[in-house]
Amino acid sequence: MTILESAKKGLITDEMRQVAIIEEVSPEFIRQGVATGEIVILKNNNHKNVVPVAVGKGLTTKVSASVGMYDSKDSIAGEVEKIVTAISAGADTIMDLSVRGDIDSMRKSTLITTCKPIGTLPLYQAMAEAKMNKGSSLEMTVDDLFEVIERHASDGIDFLALHCGTTMDVVKRAKDEGRLDPLVSFGGARLMGWMIHHNLENPLYENFDRLLQIAYKYDIVLSFADAMRPGCTQDSLIGSQIQEYIILGDLITRARNAGVQVMVKGPGHVPIDQIETTVNIQKSLCKGAPYFVFGPLVTDTAVGYDHISAAIGGAISAYVGADFICYVTPAEHIGLPDKEQVHTGVIAARIAAHAADVANGIEKAIRWDLEMSYARKDLDWEKQIELSIDPDTARKMWTERSDDFSSECTMCGKYCAMKIVSEFLNKKKVG
Amino acid sequence: MTILESAKKGLITDEMRQVAIIEEVSPEFIRQGVATGEIVILKNNNHKNVVPVAVGKGLTTKVSASVGMYDSKDSIAGEVEKIVTAISAGADTIMDLSVRGDIDSMRKSTLITTCKPIGTLPLYQAMAEAKMNKGSSLEMTVDDLFEVIERHASDGIDFLALHCGTTMDVVKRAKDEGRLDPLVSFGGARLMGWMIHHNLENPLYENFDRLLQIAYKYDIVLSFADAMRPGCTQDSLIGSQIQEYIILGDLITRARNAGVQVMVKGPGHVPIDQIETTVNIQKSLCKGAPYFVFGPLVTDTAVGYDHISAAIGGAISAYVGADFICYVTPAEHIGLPDKEQVHTGVIAARIAAHAADVANGIEKAIRWDLEMSYARKDLDWEKQIELSIDPDTARKMWTERSDDFSSECTMCGKYCAMKIVSEFLNKKKVG
Known part of the structure; x- marks a missing residue:
């Protein structure tokens, strides 16, 4: 029985379970998509070492x-x-x-x-x-x-x-x-x-x-x-x-x-x-x-x-x-x-x-962006590099460009405008 | 009188004429856009050597x-x-x-x-x-x-x-x-x-x-x-x-x-x-x-x-x-x-x-793409490079990669599949 035949019969196969974990959806969601043909699972049954990949709607x-x-x-x-x-x-x-x-x-x-x-x-x-x-x-x-x-x-x-x-x-x-x-x-x-x-x-x-x-x-x-x-x-x-x-x-x-x-x-x-x-x-x-x-x-x-x-x-x-x-x-x-x-x-x-x-609205995609935004807000460069779409290139560029770049801002002297606004924005709302 | 004041009064200024030529629209089109505020013309009247640039709707x-x-x-x-x-x-x-x-x-x-x-x-x-x-x-x-x-x-x-x-x-x-x-x-x-x-x-x-x-x-x-x-x-x-x-x-x-x-x-x-x-x-x-x-x-x-x-x-x-x-x-x-x-x-x-x-639907943009497509169809590499968005980079890559690349196809031998289909497609329709 092929994956499609199983799906049509309401059966959840190992491949469906595997891809469901990766996609963060339910195996039943995968099964339904395969049954309608809106999702396909790439996996030849002679391809022994393959990790199946699902392609289609909602993934x-x-x-x-x-x-x-x-x-x-x-x-x-x-x-x-x-x-x-x-x-x-x-x-x-x-x-x-x-x-x-x-x-x-x-x-x-x-x-x-x-x-x-x-x-x-x-x-x-x-x-x-x-x-x-x-x-x-x-x-x-x-x-x-x-x-x-x-x-x-x-x-x-x-x-x-x-x-x-x-x-x-x-x-x-x-x-x-x-x-x-x-x-x-x-x-x-x-x-x-x-x-x-x-x-x-x-x-x-x-x-x-x-x-x-x-x-x-x-x-x-x-x-x-x-x-x-x-x-x-x-x-x-x-x-x-x-x-x-x-x-x-x-x-x-x-x-x-x-x-x-x-x-x-x-x-x-x-x-x-x-x-x-x-x-x-x-x-x-x-x-x-x-x-x-x-x-x-x-x-x-x-x-x-x-x-x-x-x-x-x-x-x-x-x-x-x-x-x-x-x-x-x-x-x-x-x-x-x-x-x-x-x-x-x-x-x-x-x-x-x-x-x-x-x-x-794919949740894992949104979460990735959100994690990067928090790393950026926290000025956590290691985390930013790690979360980059291409960490090796990000690290290489960061190393090259940051050599060339003093992150220290000397605009304000004793009172820092950024510090002032940052403190203001992070202060709890009173009354 | 500023450019905007002129436009509102129905007057076409030199700047409007200049940008109209570049944009391939009528000076009146520019004037109307400036008058409504949907187009702005970048040109300080103290900036003597500037070639004005228009930004906005329809440009x-x-x-x-x-x-x-x-x-x-x-x-x-x-x-x-x-x-x-x-x-x-x-x-x-x-x-x-x-x-x-x-x-x-x-x-x-x-x-x-x-x-x-x-x-x-x-x-x-x-x-x-x-x-x-x-x-x-x-x-x-x-x-x-x-x-x-x-x-x-x-x-x-x-x-x-x-x-x-x-x-x-x-x-x-x-x-x-x-x-x-x-x-x-x-x-x-x-x-x-x-x-x-x-x-x-x-x-x-x-x-x-x-x-x-x-x-x-x-x-x-x-x-x-x-x-x-x-x-x-x-x-x-x-x-x-x-x-x-x-x-x-x-x-x-x-x-x-x-x-x-x-x-x-x-x-x-x-x-x-x-x-x-x-x-x-x-x-x-x-x-x-x-x-x-x-x-x-x-x-x-x-x-x-x-x-x-x-x-x-x-x-x-x-x-x-x-x-x-x-x-x-x-x-x-x-x-x-x-x-x-x-x-x-x-x-x-x-x-x-x-x-x-x-x-x-900006005509000059569509024309540019079309010229490139004809150059590609004609296998006119010089023309393709010239029409590229960055001709120097295109030429450099073409030189590097084409050294590495024999454009000659040896698949068919005496009868070439590409030649056959090309002749067929270009034959005039009969009857």
Whole structure:
């Protein structure tokens, strides 16, 4: 029985109890959310050392960091270093998006590097192997693709990114509606190329029941990837993007009926005024499935600072209902992030997630802010550093800047204005 | 005749024409906004080399960077370097908030370093001089304070930060209502100390007509500072903060009747869910006066990354109606920013301002994003760098990361999936 089936039957599983403790909610709250599909629990039943993570309504907003071998110079050791960096910066999950090299070993290394849930995008490996074995990624067969999906599943991958809703109809709409940039999604674009080359429907859509069987067997969360996410603010909320959600909505019903948990990945680039609509339409069309947003970037111009642009979009998205933020690093649109940029990307996404949690009344988030405010009022620097979102950086900056900074104020001489006002404000009210 | 008086009389001045060109609106649009008080033009009539900047409804969101000698090690040369850094990063105005050293020379250096409008907070200098000449800042007299205000005005300072609304009633409310941290505003707290020590009402409130005479004479914009801005998310939207706005609302009417332009400074720390209410209540109580927000920070925990926390708050604030963003640097809550942190603070605030402008339909902002999107689609890297919010950083990162990155994709072999889909999408629709 899958987690979803248990929830529907009113059964509280160990995973539900575990995540309930972390989230400071009742196991029954988790069970109800899982049963309706508004909460998913990331935990492949073959992933033995995983600490399950819950994503969805009423829970803290989660952050995912993506790594993977993409360039010929990338190595497993280098990517593992990035994973360690991302986890120590506070990422809740890791996605291995390798498109080349020894992807099997990379995945296994990822799984033993951390006990966080892991996601992958199996199409990349299926295409890479078709290239290696048959000379071109276009020679990938449907069986090749499903063999790789099952390989990832049986290895213990907790969530699989799959472009199930990118049907030929959606591709045609993208062509006809004149999107400024339809080729945003690396995997989605290649899948479309395969579909057009063979004049075949999307194999993940056509063989969705086959996918559900694998997902069911390992109790994997399907993470529907949207090939039509907007790649510039101009392309936000146009037909092909929304049509993909409509199709995903149908697949979500089928998945849930089959006992399989689903979440949906989204934007991309979204101007601030369209974020709430984007989240609302996803929640509506995708039947309350947790929303996993990439950024979104609120302007196209913040090259080198896309983590800040994404923090703005991520915070607003999570405030209005998104559940899971895929980090964006300062290297976005330029190249692949180095370790330091991975760190910065995770912290920026965590600030966005936490700010949304505070605004959404998540008690543990509010308590954290409150503790910091008391530490600040008490001028307790050690406590402030400890409570910082990134204590190592806070300590480093504090050490550097405080060397340079005399906290002593010499303005008032004998009578200190600050002392006077402080005494006045703290005096008990009389009469 | 002041700019405001001209606007009320239906006259379009040179300043209105100048800012209209920059803003891509009609001079009449500017005139109407100035007449209602919803737009202010920063330009002291003694500031000869200034390029006026307009702030307010329907215009691009502006960004201000604060510098100033605060620590014994700070020097005029060091602060001038920060000003040059802030201006080259794109700050629209500079505030010199020096509290020590040769403040007169610092101000004059600021005025000759840039042709951007300059703001100051005269109380700092009045208190510093009282300390120097009489042994304590508490020995500052009302005449001392007004003498410094007039000195700043006659030097050409375009906007003066003044805590006019922090009356004894407000201070008492702060005491009684149990704010977590009432001592957030450096100037405001010292002014309160002075008031309590002497048991006197706020001299800026008591002598408001005297202030208006100076502001009128030099056509200065009064920038009402709020001593009761929240210093932690917990203190947002409590009585003393709002009471100060109510009092400022009365003063705004008096200022406008006297032909003096006014804007109002605000938060601070505000959780995302309270930002819209904060902006709406300011706009309502302060009669549409342009809103100059410090940050706001959306969480208290982002030590070392407060520029990101502030970018989130600034973007949302500007989207819902704030007009002017005071930057927050990564050094906030830790110490004084160095040059690099000044740069980062300005860029983060500009990303927030621009993202809000895109969302608010400001045409020049949308055009900028669109040009970037076309450059990206065309893989025109030179154009992308040129259009970046910080071209130098974009170029540096691009050079570093692209060395490390082979853009060549070798996935498909003879038939390229990307080429196939690209050709398909760009083919003209037939039939």
